[in-house]
Amino acid sequence: xxxxxxxxxxxxxxxxxxxxxxxxxxxxxxxxxxxxxxxxxxxxxxxxxxxxxxxxxxxxxxxxxxxxxxxxxxxxxxxxxxxxxxxxxxxxxxxxxxxxxxxxxxxxxxxxxxxxxxxxxxxxxxxxxxxxxxxxxxxxxxxxxxxxxxxxxxxxxxxxxxxxxxxxxxxxxxxxxxxxxxxxxxxxxxxxxxxxxxxxxxxxxxxxxxxxxxxxxxxxxxxxxxxxxxxxxxxxxxxxxxxxxxxxxxxxxxxxxxxxxxxxxxxxxxxxxxxxxxxxxxxxxxxxxxxxxxxxxxxxxxxxxxxxxxxxxxxxxxxxxxxxxxxxxxxxxxxxxxxxxxxxxxxxxxxxxxxxxxxxxxxxxxxxxxxxxxxxxxxxxxxxxxxxxxxxxxxxxxxxxxxxxxxxxxxxxxxxxxxxxxxxxxxxxxxxxxxxxxxxxxxxxxxxxxxxxxxxxxxxxxxxxxxxxxxxxxxxxxxxx
Numbered sequence: 079x080x081x082x083x084x085x086x087x088x089x090x091x092x093x094x095x096x097x098x099x100x101x102x103x104x105x106x107x108x109x110x111x112x113x114x115x116x117x118x119x120x121x122x123x124x125x126x127x128x129x130x131x132x133x134x135x136x137x138x139x140x141x142x143x144x145x146x147x148x149x150x151x152x153x154x155x156x157x158x159x160x161x162x163x164x165x166x167x168x169x170x171x172x173x174x175x176x177x178x179x180x181x182x183x184x185x186x187x188x189x190x191x192x193x194x195x196x197x198x199x200x201x202x203x204x205x206x207x208x209x210x211x212x213x214x215x216x217x218x219x220x221x222x223x224x225x226x227x228x229x230x231x232x233x234x235x236x237x238x239x240x241x242x243x244x245x246x247x248x249x250x251x252x253x254x255x256x257x258x259x260x261x262x263x264x265x266x267x268x269x270x271x272x273x274x275x276x277x278x279x280x281x282x283x284x285x286x287x288x289x290x291x292x293x294x295x296x297x298x299x300x301x302x303x304x305x306x307x308x309x310x311x312x313x314x315x316x317x318x319x320x321x322x323x324x325x326x327x328x329x330x331x332x333x334x335x336x337x338x339x340x341x342x343x344x345x346x347x348x349x350x351x352x353x354x355x356x357x358x359x360x361x362x363x364x365x366x367x368x369x370x371x372x373x374x375x376x377x378x379x380x381x382x383x384x385x386x387x388x389x390x391x392x393x394x395x396x397x398x399x400x401x402x403x404x405x406x407x408x409x410x411x412x413x414x415x416x417x418x419x420x421x422x423x424x425x426x427x428x429x430x431x432x433x434x435x436x437x438x439x440x441x442x443x444x445x446x447x448x449x450x451x452x453x454x455x456x457x458x459x460x461x462x463x464x465x466x467x468x469x470x471x472x473x474x475x476x477x478x479x480x481x482x483x484x485x486x487x488x489x490x491x492x493x494x495x496x497x498x499x500x501x502x503x504x505x506x507x508x509x510x511x512x513x514x515x516x517x518x519x520x521x522x523x524x525x526x527x528x529x530x531x532x533x534x535x536x537x538x539x540x541x542x543x544x545x546x547x548x549x550x551x552x553x554x555x556x557x558x559x
Contacts, residue, residue, distance in 0.1 A: 079182045084372040086129070086181060089122040092381055099385055102418035110387075116164050117384045121377065123156050124167060128178040131171070135195050142199045146171060165384050166394045167377050172204055173395055176212040180219075180373035184504065186250055187312055190327050193257040206265055209258040210281070213288035214365070214399040215373045216255050220248060220291030222369045225433055229426070235440060238528075244292060245306055246523045249506025252307040253331060255288055255296075260334050262288075263341035270348045282352035287365060287399065290437050293444035297346060301453040302526045304335045305553040309506035314551050322547030332554070350445035356401065357442075358434040363407035365399045367434030369427060379413035386416070453530040455558035457537045458546050472537050477525040481517030491519055509552050512545035521549075530556055 096114050100106060106114075127149055139145035150171035157166055168174060175196070179189060196208055227233075227240055234240075262285050269278040289296045295303050313328030324332060358364035370376050376395055383389045390409045397406065407429060414427045479494030480486050486493045499518050503511045511520035521538070529536050541549065550557045 079184055084181045084374070086125050086178065086374050087121050087377050087381065088125070089118040092121055092378065093118055095382060096385055099382070099416060099418045110385075113161070113163060114385055116161055117381050120156060120160060120164065120167060121381055123152075124174070124377070127152060127171070128174045131174045132178050132192065134175075135199065142195070143201055143204065146200065146204060149174065163391060165380050165389065165391045167380055168395045170207065170211075170396055172207040173211045175208055176215055177373045177377075177395070180215070182372075186309060186504070186506075187327070189250065189254055190257070190312065190331075193254065194327075194330065197257075197261065205261060206281075209262050210284040211396075212258040213255060213262060213284050216251055216258075217287040217290055218365065218368055218370065218399070219372065220244070220251055221366065221437060222371065223248075224291060224437075225369050225430065228433075235436060242524050242527055245295065245527060246507050247505065249307060249309050249523075252295075252303070253309060253506075256303075256307055256331070256334050256338050259285065259288055260338050260341065263338070263345060266348075267341065267345050270345065278348075279352060279355060282349055283356055283400070285349060286353055286356055286441060289444070290366060290441045293441045294450075297342060297444040298447075298450045299453070299531065300339045300342070301555050302531055303338075304332075304555050305509060305526050306523060307331070307335065308509075308552045310508065310511060310548060310552060311503065312506075314548050316544065320544060322544060322551055324551060328551075346445055346447065350442070350447075353438075353442050353445055356438065358431060358438055360431060361404055361407070363402040363404075363410060363429070364434045364438070365401065366437045367430050368398055368410060369430065382416060383413050451533055453526075453556055454533050454535040456530060456549075456553055456556045457535065457558055458541060458549055459537060459539050472539065473521070473525065473529075477522050477528070478519065479522065480514065480519040482514040482519060484516050485514055485519055494518075494520070510541070510545050510549040512542055512548070526553075526556075 096118075131146070131149060134142040134145040139148070153168065153171050153174075157169075168177070175192070179192065196205055200208070224235070224240065224244060227243060228235075231237070231239070262281055266278065266281040266285060269281060295306065308328075308331070313325055313331055314322055315325050315328075317323050356364070356366075358366055370379070373395075376398055380393075380395075384391075389412075390405065393406060393409050398410065411429045415424050475489070475492055478491040479499060480491035481494050481496035481499045482491075483493075485491050496517055499511075499520060502508065503518070503520060507523055508520040509523055509525065511518055525536065538549070
């Protein structure tokens with residue numbers, strides 16, 4: 079996506095950043111330069127392997143599983159031939175696949191195509207490890223968003239602006255979490271049933287990290303989760319008669335939402351019991367406190383830290399998402415504590431124990447089973463419906479935006495920048511959007527929490543027939559007859 083600094087780690091750029099550090103501090107001798115050159119070589123090979131992992135379904139591998147095994151052998155060879163003082167950035171080739179998908183792209187469809195291919199073609203052990211990696215990295219990314227917003231605005235977790243912003247802007251992350259959480263929940267339920275404690279805790283840890291960014295939504299507000307995770311242009315199309323129908327990806331997603339709701343209901347008590355093992359504590363490391371932008375940024379941090387001679391080299395990407403003692407805490411905390419970074423900037427990225435504890439407490443509270451009243455009803459009516467003027471509140475204009483000047487001037491919507499509206503539509507930020515004569519009109523997903531989640535029935539009158547059909551498919555658990 080243009081303008082977003084979230085590409086896979088580029089060895090050339092990391093070379094320049096290394097030079098910048100040296101110019102700000104001191105230029106190293108030959109051994110120091112050679113040491114960093116080996117790190118850059120590892121980054122280059124890893125980038126190639128990450129991109130190669132997205133080609134597992136090309137012909138010529140034998141099978142996708144064979145291709146994954148070949149990539150693992152290449153990764154092992156990279157570690158075997160590296161000098162002893164080199165950081166091991168990634169051990170498991172199965173973690174390369176979600177890292178390769180971490181950059182934000184304009185086209186969202188391939189994320190779902192890859193998820194379906196993983197589920198249909200790889201062995202169970204490989205699928206589960208890929209899903210664990212995906213869930214933990216997505217959870218960390220979403221928690222980091224919360225941390226950034228709270229640090230910037232100085233608000234609590236209950237702040238309405240924080241809740242609306244984090245839910246409205248993450249349709250892709252929510253949808254991909256559901257895609258990966260369902261098979262993990264299946265596997266977790268089996269370990270509970272078969273009394274396999276080690277596997278049970280490993281799966282519980284991954285699942286809890288995935289739920290942690292918004293446990294209320296993913297545990298207690300399943301009525302809203304489905305609509306928040308829907309992406310209109312990917313999941314809905316129209317048939318020959320012009321009626322709104324689900325695409326194949328949409329049908330699959332709806333089935334996964336239904337299965338997710340059933341699974342989380344069955345295992346929430348067991349997750350609540352296991353959750354106590356993951357509580358953050360002082361002088362130790364918890365993954366609930368790791369802060370980063372995108373998954374590839376973690377390898378940037380590790381690579382830059384290798385510029386210092388005392389860096390720990392035995393930790394890898396996978397270790398970021400498991401709890402650890404003081405040495406791991408020092409490893410993570412030291413990523414941004416480099417000599418060329420001003421101290422006041424370094425202090426902004428100290429390991430946030432209080433934040434990690436608050437995140438954990440919210441998760442534990444949700445798993446204990448908060449009683450929340452079901453969401454109110456969404457009533458979609460035509461303008462000539464005899465009940466259109468009834469007691470149900472009409473949708474306030476703050477939830478309706480339009481790039482059509484005529485719609486805005488007639489006080490049916492607030493003004494929405496045309497380019498931004500189309501961008502937000504692409505990102506899945508609306509429960510419905512439709513073209514008008516002079517632009518587009520859309521209803522934001524803020525209505526899900528702002529009104530329906532608050533127990534207020536909502537009436538929407540005057541939608542075009544096709545848009546009304548789309549809205550009913552986007553909010554299947556909320557629209558009332």
